[in-house]
Amino acid sequence: MDVGAGTLATAPPIGSVEWLRWLWGFGVVRAAVAALVVAAGVVLSKFLVRLLGRPVARRFQRQSVAQTVLGLLRVSTVMAATLIAASMVGLGIGDIVLSVTVFSAVLGIVLAPIVGSVITGLFVLADNPYEIGDMIELEDGRRGFVDDITIRYTKILTLDNTFLVVPNAQMRERDVTNFSAEDERTRLSIPLLVTYEGDIDTARSLMERAARNCEGVIEGGPDIRIGSARYPAKPTCMIGDYADSGVRLVLRFWVRTPYKIPRIESTVREHIRENLDDVDVEIAYPHQHLLFDETSGRARVAVEDGSRPTPDRDDAPATRTAEAEGVADPNGSGSTPE
Template sequence: MQSGTTTGTAGAPPTGTPGGPVQTPPGDAQEALGAFLPEWLFVPGWQYVVAAVVLVVGYALSQYASRVLGRRVARRFRRQSVAQTVLRLIRFSVMAVAVAVAVSVLGFEFGDIVLSVTVFSAVLGVVLAPLVGSIISGLFILADEPYEIGDMIELEDGRKGFVDEITIRYTKVYTLDNTSLVVPNANMRDRFVTNYSAEDERIRLTLKILVTYESDVSRARTLLENAASDVGEVIEGGPDIRVGSARYPAQPTAYIDEFADNGVLIALRYWAKKPYKLLTVRSRIQTKLWERFDADPDVEMAYPHQHVVFDDTSGTLRAEMAPNGEAETPIDSGADAAGNGDEGVSSPPQTNSGDADGRPGGPSDGV
C-alpha cells in the first residue's frame, strides 16, 4: 500500500475539455465575475452581453447623477455655462468608468490600451489638433467670461444673435433670423465679439440728420430731441450714465456734427433701454421726426443738389434747329472743335476771313 497523499482531483477532465467545467477567459474583471456568478451563465459570447449591460447601466447612472447634483452645482456656480460644463464632466466621468469596466470584461488590459494609444498618437494628434485647440479655447472662454448664455452678441462678420449654449468645444448662437449657428471656440476666441448685454443692457446710438443752411438749426435740434424722448424704448432723462470714467447725458441730445456741402449735419445721441430691437427704435424716432419736420416751416431736410453757373468765362455754345423741329447736335466753338478737324467736324464760320496767311481769325478779328 503506497503511503502519502495525492493532491488534485482524481479522474477530473482537463479544464476546458468537453464534459468539464467551462473555463473563464483570463482577465481581472472576468475572474472577479467568475468568483460569484454561477458557471451556467458563462455561455459563448457572454462577455459582449455583460459589456453592453455595463454601458447601459453607466449611462443611466450618469443621467441620474446629473439630475441629483444639478441643483447643487447650479447653486455653487453663478454662471450657467460653467454649471452646465461641470454637469457634462460628471456625466463623462461616470461613462468613462463604465467604458473602462466594459473593456475589462471583454479581456482588454490597461497596458494594451496604453500601447494602442501610443501607436496612434501621432496620427490622432494631427487629426484632432483643431478639436484640441477648440477645447483649450473653450476653457479660456469659460474662465474669461466674455459672454454668457442669454447674452446678445455680434460676430465679426456682422451677424447678431443670442448665446444659447457654451461648451468646451463650441458656442451655439441663435441669430436674429431664427437660425442656429454653431461656432468653434477657437474662432470665437481669435475674433472680435461684441457683447450688447454683458453688464448693462442700455446702449447709446446715433442718428444723423442733414438740414438746409436756411433752416433754424436750434429749432431742428429741439425737434430731434423731442422726437427721441417720445419713443418709449428711449431713456428720456435722469442722472448721467457712467461709461468707464466718463459720464454722458441720459436724455437725448442733438449736436451740430458738421457743416457739410449740402447742409448742416446734426447728430442725435440717445440711449436705448434694450439692445434687442434697435432698428425698431430707430424707425420710430425717424417717423416722429418726419412728422415734426413736415409741420414746421422753419426746418427743412437737405438733399444733395448742384448749382451750375454760366458766365463770360464759360465759353460759347451754338445750337441749330433742324427743319423737322428737332435740335441738332450742338457744335462747340472752342478749341476742341478746332482741334478735332480730322474727325469730320467742321468749325463754326468766322466773322471775317482771318489773317492774310489764311489762318482763322484770332484776337485781331475783334471776336
C-alpha cells in the same frame, strides 16, 4: 459507470462558487456583463447630473461653466464604467492607454481643428466674453442670443429664428459685440443732414423730441455712467459736422434693452420726418452750382420750349468756340473747363 462518471465530471457544479467561475469562463458572458456595466455607467451619469445639477449651478454663477462641469462629470462616469467593462473582457489599463495613444497619433492631423476649438473653448469659458442668454452681434452684422456654449462651439439663436453654430476658434478671432454684458442700456446714434438755410436750433429740438416720444427710449433721468465717464440719459442732438451740402446733426439716445434696436431706430426716423414737415427745415441732398464768368467762354441757353436758338452767321465762330469751351444743358447748368 465510466461514461456516467465522465458526464458528471464535465457538468457545471451547481450551487457553488465554482459554478460562477465556470460560467465566467465563457467570453459571451463576460461581454454581456461588460455591456451591462457600461449601461449602468450611463444611467449613473444621468443620475449624478440630476443630483448635483442644482448644487453645481449655485456654486458657479455662470451657466456655461456649470454646464461644462456637469458634462465633464457625465463623461468621466461613462469612461470609468467603460474601463471597468474593458478589464472584464480582458483588456488591461496599459493596453487601453496604448490603443488610445496610437489612435490619437494617427488621427492627430485630422482632428487638429477640433482640438484647436476645444482649447479655444476653454479660453472662451475662462475669458467670459459672453454668456448664455446674452445678445451679441458678429462682425458681419448678424445678431442673436447665445443659446449654448461648449468647449467646441458656440450656438447662437439669430433674430431670424435660425441657429448659427460657430466653432470657438472662429469666435475668438472675430469681433463680437455684446449688448447684454453688464448693462442692457445701449446708446444709438442717428445722423441727419439739413440745409444751411434752415433753422438748426429748431431741427435739433425736434429731433430730440422725436426720440423722447418713442417707446423703449430713455426719456431722461440720472446720467448714465460708463467707466469713469458720465453721459446724459435724455436724447441729445449735436452738430456733427459742416458738410459740403449741409449741416450734419447727430441724434444720440439711450434704449432700455437692445432687443428691438431696428424697430426703435425706424420709429425715431419716422417721428423726425413728421416733425420736420411743419417747420422751416429741409433735409439736404448732395447738389452743386456751376457758374460761368468771363473766363468760361459763351454758354448757349435753350428757350422755354426746349428748342435751341440758331446763332447768327457773325456769331457762328464765337459760338463754336463757346461750345468747345463749355455748353450749358437745357436746365441752365453748365460745365467749367478744366
